[in-house]
Amino acid sequence: MAEVKIAAVARTEFGKGAARRARRDGLVPAVLYGHGSDPVHVSLPGHDTLLALRVANALLSVSIDGKAAQLALPKQVQRNPVKGTVEHVDLVIVKRGEKVTVEVPLHVIGADDKADRVIVMDQQTITLEVEATNIPAAIEIDVTALGIGDSIAAKDLNLPEGAVFPGEPDDLMLSVTAAKTQEQIDAELDAAVAGDEGEAPAEAEAEAAASE
Secondary structure (H helix, E strand, C coil): CCCEEEEEEECCCCCHHHHHHHHHCCEEEEEEEECCEEEEEEEEEHHHHHHHCCCCCCCEEEEECCCCCEEEEEEEEEECCCCCCEEEEEEEECCCCCEEEEEEEEEEECCCCCCCEEEEECCCEEEEEEEHHHCCCCEEEECCCCCCCCEEEHHHCCCCCCCECCCCCCCEEEEEEECCCHHHHHHHHHHHHHHHHHHHHHHHHHHHHHHC
16 A cells, blocks of 8 residues: 655644634644654644545555654544544554554455345455555455355455454355345235234234223
8 A cells, every 4th residue: 555645743732622723724633653652743734634544544654844754554533424524533653564453444346247146245344464564455355256155254365465364264254145036025025014014903902901
């Protein structure tokens, strides 16, 4: 994964009021820590940070006030629930060659040409121990050749060189099941409707008994 250069500035004001002022100025409050160093409070450029964090586990090269850059990974990202903007970031310092534990998204490819099957994702992400400078954006799972009843376990994944899955080799990632026929869907709908109709008289009887 390519490094994303971020020019940060040291932050000297703290508290909610200072954070709001920083956001109005297009900045994102952040904390940089790790490797035994004291936490450093900084402000990041809002637009550049938002673009960088669109990628999971983005590797940032952060320079503070023009000083030598440090590599960092986003540890915790707070976003505005309505606007989707980044409001605060915790960054953990990493070193070249250092292995880190990260959650990497699983992406399915080759699933669009078979209408008779359903891909069931047992996991949306996979935990990997991987070098900080070699974190994949995603792990692709090609299901083109899979048939109904087939499955993919951790041992079947094509992981980047040096990456290790710390779980069990047989941990299930996804499986393929048969798609429901229209007849099955109709039958389930009929059963649901019949169940609702059967509940109404029972509820009425219970209310009548309670009122006696």
